[in-house]
Amino acid sequence: MSEEAKKLVEVKHLIKHFPIPRKITDVLTNKPQKSVKAVDDVTLDIYSDEILALVGESGCGKSSFARTVIRLYDPDSGNIIMDGKDITKLSKRELRPLKRNSQMVFQDPYSSLNPRMMVGDMLKEEFIYHNICKPEEVDKKISDILEKVGLSQDAKDRFPSEFSGGQRQRIGIARALAVNPKLLIADEPVSALDISIQAQILNLLKELQKEYSLTILFISHNLNVVYYIADRVAVMYLGKIVELGTTNDIYENPLHPYTDILIKSSPNLDPRKREEAPAINGNPPSPIDIPPGCRFAKRCPFAMDICHKELPELKEITPGHTCACHKYS
Amino acid sequence: MTEKIKKKKNINISLLIGIIIVGITVILAAFPSLFTTFDPEAIDAKSMLAPPSMLHLFGTDNYGRDIFSRVIYSTRIDLFIGVGAMIVPFFIGTAVGIISGYYGGKVDAFLMRILDIFMAFPYMVLAIAIVAITGAGVKALFISMWLVGWKEYTRLVRSEVLVVKNSEYVEAAKVLGYSDLRVIMRSIIPNVLSSAIVYGASDIVMCMMSGAAMSYLGLGVQAPTPEWGAIISGGKAFFTVAWWITVFPGIFLVITGLGFSLIGDGLSDMLRQKGR
Amino acid sequence: MAKEIIKDNDNLLEVNNLNVRFYSNGREMKAVNGVTFNIKKGETFGFVGESGCGKSTTSRAVIRLLAENAKVPEGEILYNGTDILKLSQDKLRKIRGKEIGMIFQEPMTALNPVLTIKKQVYEQFIGTSMTNKEKEERAIEMLRLVGIPSPEKRLKEYIHQFSGGMRQRAMIATTLAANPKLLIADEPTTALDVTIQDQIIKLINKIKKQMGMSVLLITHDLGVISQMCDRVAVMYAGYFVETADTLTLFAKPRHPYTKGLIDALPSTEKKNSSLMPIKGTTPSLAELPKGCPFGPRCPYCEDKCVNELPEMTEIESGHMVRCHFSYKLKNASGLISIEEGEQ
Numbered sequence: 039m040s041e042e043a044k045k046l047v048e049v050k051h052l053i054k055h056f057p058i059p060r061k062i063t064d065v066l067t068n069k070p071q072k073s074v075k076a077v078d079d080v081t082l083d084i085y086s087d088e089i090l091a092l093v094g095e096s097g098c099g100k101s102s103f104a105r106t107v108i109r110l111y112d113p114d115s116g117n118i119i120m121d122g123k124d125i126t127k128l129s130k131r132e133l134r135p136l137k138r139n140s141q142m143v144f145q146d147p148y149s150s151l152n153p154r155m156m157v158g159d160m161l162k163e164e165f166i167y168h169n170i171c172k173p174e175e176v177d178k179k180i181s182d183i184l185e186k187v188g189l190s191q192d193a194k195d196r197f198p199s200e201f202s203g204g205q206r207q208r209i210g211i212a213r214a215l216a217v218n219p220k221l222l223i224a225d226e227p228v229s230a231l232d233i234s235i236q237a238q239i240l241n242l243l244k245e246l247q248k249e250y251s252l253t254i255l256f257i258s259h260n261l262n263v264v265y266y267i268a269d270r271v272a273v274m275y276l277g278k279i280v281e282l283g284t285t286n287d288i289y290e291n292p293l294h295p296y297t298d299i300l301i302k303s304s305p306n307l308d309p310r311k312r313e314e315a316p317a318i319n320g321n322p323p324s325p326i327d328i329p330p331g332c333r334f335a336k337r338c339p340f341a342m343d344i345c346h347k348e349l350p351e352l353k354e355i356t357p358g359h360t361c362a363c364h365k366y367s
Numbered sequence: 368m369t370e371k372i373k374k375k376k377n378i379n380i381s382l383l384i385g386i387i388i389v390g391i392t393v394i395l396a397a398f399p400s401l402f403t404t405f406d407p408e409a410i411d412a413k414s415m416l417a418p419p420s421m422l423h424l425f426g427t428d429n430y431g432r433d434i435f436s437r438v439i440y441s442t443r444i445d446l447f448i449g450v451g452a453m454i455v456p457f458f459i460g461t462a463v464g465i466i467s468g469y470y471g472g473k474v475d476a477f478l479m480r481i482l483d484i485f486m487a488f489p490y491m492v493l494a495i496a497i498v499a500i501t502g503a504g505v506k507a508l509f510i511s512m513w514l515v516g517w518k519e520y521t522r523l524v525r526s527e528v529l530v531v532k533n534s535e536y537v538e539a540a541k542v543l544g545y546s547d548l549r550v551i552m553r554s555i556i557p558n559v560l561s562s563a564i565v566y567g568a569s570d571i572v573m574c575m576m577s578g579a580a581m582s583y584l585g586l587g588v589q590a591p592t593p594e595w596g597a598i599i600s601g602g603k604a605f606f607t608v609a610w611w612i613t614v615f616p617g618i619f620l621v622i623t624g625l626g627f628s629l630i631g632d633g634l635s636d637m638l639r640q641k642g643r
Numbered sequence: 644m645a646k647e648i649i650k651d652n653d654n655l656l657e658v659n660n661l662n663v664r665f666y667s668n669g670r671e672m673k674a675v676n677g678v679t680f681n682i683k684k685g686e687t688f689g690f691v692g693e694s695g696c697g698k699s700t701t702s703r704a705v706i707r708l709l710a711e712n713a714k715v716p717e718g719e720i721l722y723n724g725t726d727i728l729k730l731s732q733d734k735l736r737k738i739r740g741k742e743i744g745m746i747f748q749e750p751m752t753a754l755n756p757v758l759t760i761k762k763q764v765y766e767q768f769i770g771t772s773m774t775n776k777e778k779e780e781r782a783i784e785m786l787r788l789v790g791i792p793s794p795e796k797r798l799k800e801y802i803h804q805f806s807g808g809m810r811q812r813a814m815i816a817t818t819l820a821a822n823p824k825l826l827i828a829d830e831p832t833t834a835l836d837v838t839i840q841d842q843i844i845k846l847i848n849k850i851k852k853q854m855g856m857s858v859l860l861i862t863h864d865l866g867v868i869s870q871m872c873d874r875v876a877v878m879y880a881g882y883f884v885e886t887a888d889t890l891t892l893f894a895k896p897r898h899p900y901t902k903g904l905i906d907a908l909p910s911t912e913k914k915n916s917s918l919m920p921i922k923g924t925t926p927s928l929a930e931l932p933k934g935c936p937f938g939p940r941c942p943y944c945e946d947k948c949v950n951e952l953p954e955m956t957e958i959e960s961g962h963m964v965r966c967h968f969s970y971k972l973k974n975a976s977g978l979i980s981i982e983e984g985e986q
Contacts, residue, residue, distance in 0.1 A: 095836035108542055137544030150535035154557035163553070164543060202924050213539060232693035232863065237907035237920035259836065262866075266909035266918060289911060303841035305866030307912055308979045309889040312870055314849070316842040321806050 046221060046253045047084040047107065052077055052116035054099075054106045058326065074325050076102035078277035079116070081352070084221070089247060089254040091268035091285075093261060093300070097325060099277040100257050104223045107255070108140050109133055121220060138168050141214035145226035147206035151198035157184075157209055158194025164216045179216075186249075187212045188242060204235035208242065215246065222247075223255045228263060240267055261304045265289055273297045276325055276333040279352060283359035293361035296334045332364065340365060382633020388626030396443040405433035407440040407593045416609045426611035428602060437593040438616050444594050445623070448505070448587075449575035452512035457567050459513075460520025465559070467521065468528025469551060475525075482518050490515045490577075498586050508578055508587045516570070520563050527559035561638035568631030572624040579620060595620045654721075655825055655857045656682040656705065661718035663697070663704050663881075665928075672928040674700045674713070676881040679955070682825065687851060687858040689868045689889075691904075692878035695925055698861045701878070702827050705859070706739050722825075740767065744823035748830040750810035754802045760786075760813050761798040767821035785816040788853075789846060808839035812846065819850065826851070829861045844870050865908055865978075869893060874961075877901045880926055880936035883955060887962040894977040897958060897969045900937045905978045912978060935967070943968050 054077040060069070076099040084090050092100045105111045107118055109125060117126045125136060144150035152160065161180045165171055171179050180194055187208040198206055207227060214222055224243065228236040244267060247254055258264050264271055264285070271288040273281040273296065281294040292298040302317040320337050323329070329336065335345035344364050352362040395402065405423075411431030419426045425434035467478040494511035501507045531537060532555065540550045579596025581587035588594035590601065595616040602612025663675035675697045682688045690698035703709055705720055707727060720727040722738060730738070747753040754763060764782040773781070779798075786794035789812040797805075797813075805813055811831065818826065828847065832840040848871060851858050860871055868875055869889060876886040877900065885898040896902045906919040923940040932938055938948040945968070953967045966972075 095838065105538075110538060110541060134544040134546070137542060140542075142539065142542045144535040144539065146535055150539060152536040152540075152554050152558070155553065167543070167545065167549075204924065210539075213543075217543065232925075233865075233904055234693065234907045234921035235924070237909070237918040240909065241918055241920060260909075261837070262909045262911055265911045300837060301911070303837040304911075305841070305844065305864070305870045307866055307869050307893065307908075307910055309869045309872075309893060310979075312848075314845065316838075316845045318838050319842065321808055321839065322836075 043085040043088070045083045046086045046121060047255075048117070048119040049080060049082045049084075049107060050117040050119070052080045052082075052103070052106060052118065053114045054102055054111055055114055056102075072326055075099075075277045075328055076325065077106060077113075078328075080274075080277070080279055082272060082279060082282070084253055084255060086220075086253055087247075087251050088269045089244075089256055089267055091256045091258060091264040091271045092274060093258055093264050093271060094274035095259060095300075095322060097322065098274045099325070100274050101225055103274070104142070104225055104255060104257055108142055108223055109137075135168075138217035139219055140221040140223065141217060141219035142223045142225060143207070143210050143214050143227045146230055147203045147210060148230075150210050151206055151213075153198055156195060156197055157189075157212075160209075160213060161194070161216050164213065168217050170217060183212045183216050186215070186246065188238075202235075203231055204238060207231065207235075207239050211239075211242065211246070215250065215252075218250070219252070221253050221255065223257070225257045226259070227256075229258065229260060236263070243267065261289075261301060273300065276322060276328060278333060278362065280334065280363070281359075281361045282352070283361075287356070287359045291359075293355055293359065293366065294334075294363050295338050295340050295365075332362075379633040379637055381629040382637065385626050385629030385631075385633055388622060389630060392442055392446060392623050392626065395439055396446045399436075399440045399443065403433070403436040403439050405436040407432065407436040408591045409433075416605060418609070419611055425615040426609065428598075428609070428612050429605055432591075434598070434612060434615055437598055438595070438619050441593040441595045441598065441616065442619070442623075444505075444588060444592065445575055445578065445620070448508060448578035448594075449571040449627070452509060452516060452574035452578060453567055453570045455509075455513045456516030457520055457563065457570075460517035461524050461560070461563050463517065464521040464524030464563075465528055465551060465555060468525040469532055469547070469555060478521075482521055485515060485518050488515070494581060494586060503586050503589060505588060508581055511581075512574060512577065516574070519566065519570070523566055524559050524563050527562055528555060531555055531558045561635075565631050565635040565638065568627050568634055571627045575620065575624060575627075653683045654681040655684050655686075655723065656859070657719075657721040658701075658705065659719040659721070661701065661704060661720065662716050663700050663709065664714050664716060665710070666712050666714065670929045673931055674881050674928055675704065676931075677955075678718075678881075678883055680876055680883070680886065682857045682859060684824075684857055685851075685855050686874065687848075687860060687872045689860040689862065689872035689875045690878055691862060691865060691868050691875055693863060693925060695928070696878040697881035697928075698878050699829055700881075702745075702829055702859055702861050705827065706743050706745065707735060708745075737770075740823070741770075741821050742823055743825045743827060744818040744821060745827040745829065746811075746814055746818050746831050748833050750814040751802060753814055754810075754817065756802055759799055759801055760817065763817045764798070764820045767817065781820060782816075785820045786813070788819070788850060789813075789816045790842075791816065807835060808842060811835065811839075811843050815843075815846070815850070819854070822854065823856065825857045825859065827859045827861070830863070831860075832867055833862070833864070840867070847871065865893075865904065877904070880931060881928060882936055882965060883963075884937065884965045885963065886955075890981065891959075891962055892977075893979050894981040895962075896975065896977050897962070897964045897972045898937075898966050899941045899943055899972065902972055902975055902977075903940075908978070910978065935965075943971055 055073040055075050057071055057073045060071060080103060092103065094100045102111065106113050113126060117124055120139060125133065158180055161183060162176050165176050165179055166173065181191055184191060184193055189205060189208050198209065201209065228239050231239060240263065246252060256267055268285045270284050272279050273294065275296050281288065281297045288297060289301065292301060299318045318337055323336060331346040331348055332350050335341045338345065342364060350362045350364045352360045353366060354360045355366050409432065413431065414427050415431045416429055417423055417427040423433050423435065425438060427433055463478055467475045493515060497511045498507045537550060537554050540554045578587055582594050582596035583600040588597050590597060598616045599613045602609065606613055659679050661675055661678040665672035665674050678701055680688065690701065692698050704715060715728060718728065727738065761782060764785060765778055768778050782798055783794045786797060791797050791809060791812050802810060802813060832843050835843060844867060847858065862868060872889045874886065874888050875892050876883045877898065879900050885901045892901065896905055903921040907921055909918055921940055926932060926936060934950050935948040935953055938944045941948065947967050953965050955963050955965045957963050958969055
């Protein structure tokens with residue numbers, strides 16, 4: 039990614055915490071309000087026309103980050119600048135016309151489509167609500183988008199339950215692309231699909247990205263999928279980005295010990311390369327009581343004294359490759 | 368990984384039988400004079416407490432009124448009570464449930480506390496209190512049943528909304544910038560209504576039964592208007608000598624109730640299959 | 644088909660020509676079709692395939708845990724020489740749990756939420772003459788074996804008090820307490836994060852060696868197969884389409900479906916190559932084609948494939964393929980390359 043590349047989304051110091059409902063006894067004894075620190079001071083730029091992958095394990099905050107960027111959740115603090123315009127503080131009403139700029143494809147092809155709405159009606163509603171085209175052109179538009187995502191024309195008169203998982207995911211993609219978004223957030227779009235179908239959807243996303251010059255924020259826990267699709271990769275751990283770089287940098291030369299462990303944990307497809315011991319022991323700590331210092335320090339094989347005391351900053355180690363680790367200071 | 372088994376669509380037998388039974392009662396309610404020869408309110412001193420015969424199919428009561436006519440003419444008012452007492456709570460309860468579930472937070476807490484108050488209030492006591500104010504009659508019947516009927520729909524619909532509002536298709540609608548009203552109308556309501564409809568069908572039965580019970584107690588429909596509960600109530604003193612006064616309206620009440628129950632049952636089967 | 648299996652005394656489990664049918668609304672679902680395999684003592688055998696291919700059904704048929712609308716019209720399941728399909732309920736119970744244990748994808752639904760782990764481990768000892776002290780020692784030993792820290796304390800806890808990876812370990816511990824000879828593991832790591840999946844894979848591998856168990860692994864993930872299995876069967880629409888040792892399967896796949904799966908799989912092993920999806924979708928088990936079940940999606944499909952179901956044929960020692968034209972893939976490349984003579 040060259041320095042001159044246009045930034046489509048700039049996220050600055052974004053924070054999103056989810057307060058945990060307190061028990062009545064906690065309120066009475068004046069115990070402090072605890073919260074899940076889902077997104078904790080994340081700064082990230084997404085460039086036009088790139089596929090940026092956000093990887094991490096469940097509970098690391100990658101989905102919360104995406105949902106905050108798209109303003110499904112209201113951020114606690116920080117700024118989200120979309121296409122040069124700060125959308126952090128906009129009200130629901132002010133946001134409404136801007137919503138079509140960023141769209142989302144969801145993980146579960148079964149729960150992401152309204153079971154009582156025919157595919158054609160769903161698309162028609164979008165075209166009319168957002169004034170995408172004149173009413174008499176709607177049918178043509180529906181045909182076009184169905185063709186683009188590889189569905190047959192009779193799909194528009196059918197309900198979601200009549201489709202298989204892969205076809206449903208195509209419908210989800212059609213719904214997102216119908217309003218010509220600039221940013222597409224794909225939240226684990228293939229993790230519920232079988233391998234043969236997964237490849238169809240990944241290829242479709244790649245093609246559509248080129249054709250519509252889309253910017254895609256691709257969220258996944260599967261490092262093999264990310265390797266195939268992403269231009270750049272951001273690795274998240276407990277609400278923070280610990281490493282960011284081009285896909286090649288991340289996989290060939292992982293800087294952060296966590297990234298390295300993630301890659302090594304992913305099962306090797308060569309049965310001759312079997313290890314006896316797991317790449318890492320233990321579980322990630324809870325995102326509620328986060329210890330001071332580096333969040334990975336407790337499990338890190340290279341942890342030093344400073345790691346338990348001081349939070350490392352994200353620093354550029356080589357051009358375009360940043361990492362938050364005391365090893366490099 | 369479970370193998371998917373597609374269900375073949377077959378005709379729903381209970382729905383069909385239910386519709387036939389309810390259809391017959393609706394015809395009886397609409398044109399009672401086509402099926403009866405006697406005036407249901409005509410007193411005939413010569414044939415008091417006559418047992419069932421070719422002339423009086425279901426016999427007569429202590430005023431010599433033809434039970435068959437009275438039972439048939441009752442259909443109209445009993446259906447009216449059943450449907451009328453169900454339809455208003457259905458809409459109010461569903462609306463409260465949707466608002467409460469969708470907006471959550473303080474709105475939800477407020478509405479749920481109101482619901483708790485109504486939950487805690489015994490139905491019969493409330494009904495008697497209302498009768499004390501308005502006097503006995505159909506009006507009192509409706510007001511008391513409307514006041515207590517809505518809360519079941521609210522609870523049912525609210526719990527469904529809580530599930531549906533967190534589904535990804537509702538998120539998708541929000542991502543598209545749709546207004547709350549649009550999200551509720553297009554994404555929420557079509558997916559939460561089925562259980563309320565199913566409950567409504569069986570609720571008609573409950574309403575008819577409690578309407579009959581109220582009339583039996585003398586709080587609802589007043590004599591000489593024919594109503595199943597009132598007829599049964601009037602016949603209870605003569606049960607040992609004239610069983611037909613209470614038994615025949617009872618049978619009609621049960622069969623009509625069964626019809627609505629079967630419809631409710633069939634609807635729930637059908638809607639469940641469609642949702643898959 | 645059954646004739647081709649050489650009777651081998653090392654076989655712990657031998658399944659011959661197993662068929663399972665489901666009946667629903669008057670339709671017959673051919674869930675498992677003529678499946679034949681054996682598992683040797685101490686071996687890990689894997690079923691791999693996509694959802695609905697019958698891999699879970701086959702594994703459940705082995706311990707007769709099928710739904711009520713399922714029938715086994717044909718087949719033989721020999722466990723240590725006795726046919727499980729012919730056992731009385733009483734004798735079956737002695738084999739289930741004691742001889743053959745099973746672990747599942749979701750420990751939260753597989754373990755009882757209102758019983759402590761201790762009670763559930765103790766259930767495995769019913770019918771033994773162990774004293775309470777012996778039971779407790781054994782339970783603690785099991786928890787320690789699966790890597791649960793401070794087992795004395797955790798034994799008294801309930802399943803919801805455990806974290807994701809620990810739940811899986813607790814389930815493995817309760818299953819293994821009865822010291823089964825065969826462990827059926829149905830997608831044991833699918834719901835887990837990669838680092839935890841890695842831990843559980845290594846754990847099962849280690850315990851298997853220590854206890855001399857055999858494992859039947861069911862998964863959709865070729866990576867998990869590669870890291871755990873000695874031999875693999877690829878399933879499609881209720882049929883075995885290819886069986887081979889793991890290395891051969893990954894290096895020289897000979898069935899077009901196996902090859903298709905491998906080509907469709909994104910992997911860091913494949914540098915800059917594009918993914919080749921398999922066209923179409925899996926057939927309905929109620930309307931399987933007359934010929935090869937994979938025919939409609941197969942790039943090599945010919946008339947013969949449409950009309951005639953291919954038999955499982957041994958093309959090399961221990962490598963069986965159900966394809967009329969498997970020779971066409973003779974020189975096809977797999978996911979990994981192996982040298983001549985290596986194996």
